[in-house]
Amino acid sequence: MSAIAPGKVSLVIGNTLAEMEKVVDLVDHFGAAHGIDRPIVNDLNLCLDELLNNTISYGYDDEARHEIGVELSVDGAEWVVEIRDDGRPFDPRRLDMPAPGGPIKDRKIGGLGIRFVKTLMDDVDYVRSGRYNVLTLRKKLPGEASGGNR
Amino acid sequence: MEIAEQRAGHLTIIEVKGRIDSNTAKVFGERLTTLIAAGGQRLVVDLKNIIYISSAGFRVLLVAGRHAEETNGTLALCGLSTEIQRLFDLGAFTDLFEIHPSREEILAKPA
Numbered sequence: 492m493s494a495i496a497p498g499k500v501s502l503v504i505g506n507t508l509a510e511m512e513k514v515v516d517l518v519d520h521f522g523a524a525h526g527i528d529r530p531i532v533n534d535l536n537l538c539l540d541e542l543l544n545n546t547i548s549y550g551y552d553d554e555a556r557h558e559i560g561v562e563l564s565v566d567g568a569e570w571v572v573e574i575r576d577d578g579r580p581f582d583p584r585r586l587d588m589p590a591p592g593g594p595i596k597d598r599k600i601g602g603l604g605i606r607f608v609k610t611l612m613d614d615v616d617y618v619r620s621g622r623y624n625v626l627t628l629r630k631k632l633p634g635e636a637s638g639g640n641r
Numbered sequence: 642m643e644i645a646e647q648r649a650g651h652l653t654i655i656e657v658k659g660r661i662d663s664n665t666a667k668v669f670g671e672r673l674t675t676l677i678a679a680g681g682q683r684l685v686v687d688l689k690n691i692i693y694i695s696s697a698g699f700r701v702l703l704v705a706g707r708h709a710e711e712t713n714g715t716l717a718l719c720g721l722s723t724e725i726q727r728l729f730d731l732g733a734f735t736d737l738f739e740i741h742p743s744r745e746e747i748l749a750k751p752a
Binding site: 508509511512515530533534536537540541543544590591592594595596598600603604606607610 | 660662663693696699700703706710731733
């Protein structure tokens with residue numbers, strides 16, 4: 492078994508839910524190419540689904556086409572994902588994350604997506620850079636590639 | 642995502658394969674709504690072949706669970722892998738649904 496080889500890929504998608512499929516494919520291929528465990532790949536795809544859906548559905552003041560950049564990189568010890576969009580300034584870390592509870596008839600789903608992101612990722616960082624939101628997710632990787640597609 | 646349906650006596654089992662995410666949750670929800678709308682339905686959603694379920698998918702389950710209650714039906718779940726169970730736990734969803742280990746265990750029980 493060898494350590495996970497470093498690498499970087501990036502992709503730009505439009506601000507439609509349908510284009511999020513391209514990100515799923517990229518993450519799947521990147522994860523497989525680097526021998527990253529399937530559950531980690533799935534966690535990352537889940538978090539990207541939550542964050543991109545949020546940006547695409549609520550992040551823009553107009554109906555114009557916008558571009559969202561997604562960059563994946565791995566340095567052996569961790570997987571880093573950067574998401575860059577030109578939506579309204581929005582730091583998802585500051586989103587309310589009410590403790591879920593109560594019976595089914597009263598239950599709200601708000602905050603669940605960001606709860607997944609904060610829990611499943613090891614670190615979530617945000618900066619506003621010019622007219623861009625730049626969100627960086629970090630997920631620690633096991634020391635050695637297990638090479639398995641579980 | 643693919644959805645398959647199996648009738649077993651008074652039960653309807655809906656098996657979902659793949660990802661329940663922002664793109665696929667809508668189709669999943671429409672399928673459940675159509676089934677539940679008949680009234681008095683006993684549905685089981687088998688999640689053993691899903692890769693993950695995002696908050697959009699949990700929203701669908703929540704709406705379907707309420708809808709089933711309102712129409713004198715039931716909505717149960719089965720086949721949660723360790724990874725999927727962890728997502729249910731994070732959202733405190735485990736107590737909201739009747740959850741069975743597997744479809745086989747449900748079918749083995751007397752009606």
